[in-house]
Amino acid sequence: MTPAVSIRGAQKRFGAVHALRGVDLDIEQGEFFALLGPNGAGKTTLISLLAGLTRPDGGSLQVLGHDVVKDYRQARRMLGVVPQELVFDPFFTAREMLQIQSGYFGLRHNDAWIDELLQRLHLSDKANANMRALSGGMKRRVLVAQALVHKPPVIVLDEPTAGVDVELRQVLWAFIRELNSQGHTILLTTHYLEEAESLCKRVAMLKQGQIVALDTTDNLLARFHAKRLHVTLEGESLPQALRALVLSQDKNKFVLNLSDYFALEPVTQELRKAGANVLEMELVQPDLEEVFVTIMRDQ
Numbered sequence: 001m002t003p004a005v006s007i008r009g010a011q012k013r014f015g016a017v018h019a020l021r022g023v024d025l026d027i028e029q030g031e032f033f034a035l036l037g038p039n040g041a042g043k044t045t046l047i048s049l050l051a052g053l054t055r056p057d058g059g060s061l062q063v064l065g066h067d068v069v070k071d072y073r074q075a076r077r078m079l080g081v082v083p084q085e086l087v088f089d090p091f092f093t094a095r096e097m098l099q100i101q102s103g104y105f106g107l108r109h110n111d112a113w114i115d116e117l118l119q120r121l122h123l124s125d126k127a128n129a130n131m132r133a134l135s136g137g138m139k140r141r142v143l144v145a146q147a148l149v150h151k152p153p154v155i156v157l158d159e160p161t162a163g164v165d166v167e168l169r170q171v172l173w174a175f176i177r178e179l180n181s182q183g184h185t186i187l188l189t190t191h192y193l194e195e196a197e198s199l200c201k202r203v204a205m206l207k208q209g210q211i212v213a214l215d216t217t218d219n220l221l222a223r224f225h226a227k228r229l230h231v232t233l234e235g236e237s238l239p240q241a242l243r244a245l246v247l248s249q250d251k252n253k254f255v256l257n258l259s260d261y262f263a264l265e266p267v268t269q270e271l272r273k274a275g276a277n278v279l280e281m282e283l284v285q286p287d288l289e290e291v292f293v294t295i296m297r298d299q
Contacts (some may be wrong), residue, residue, distance in 0.1 A: 009059030037206035080152035234277035
């Protein structure tokens, strides 16, 4: 099966800045895929290349087999992009924005789908409001609808929930999950790593224009077997035998590093032997944020 997105040796420079350094990546059709990285890693540059907003200095990028340079028209038709920035025309209403976007793709009589998008994104009561009058969250919803107006098989979400309220997140993710279940491929960039962990089956991590990790979410989490034991004691003294396990301390609150679940028993034995009064204890699993921080630091 043709990959939804295929990238080979993608290179991009902006003057002295080498934004992408030979990125290779395949995203299969129907995947919910996360592209993660710190600011300046090259995520938005890669999306700009896919969308044809800028041209690569080397390598090739394809959307469902269509080269984004040689076959731009078809590649762009296959793609819907929700940009990170709030870009809109202040002279039109939300509905007019979607009608104009439909026209860019040569779509006529698209009103039924536009009405459904407005309804699914809770924009029906704002459909005839001028874009200038909408809140930031409402503008973000219009941009999501704009990216979906031509029913693209591949949907790119570049920080779609940055600075938006909880309601929009819930509405957006419910709709995007449904589209994914219908076969749409989703490529997500986000700094909310809990979203990526819960939504995405596979993750690529980008740093300084290079992919430094690429695996399933489960495999990335499984690499880090260590557990974190959060212990709050009545006093600020921890038994000497446990000092080597301390990752951090805040007065009487300690975070201990455990190799596995079986390491919990010796810890409780040492606390009991020392007569420590335990006020609170919690065993915490590693999450994607911890994995991300560790990989970025090691790289």
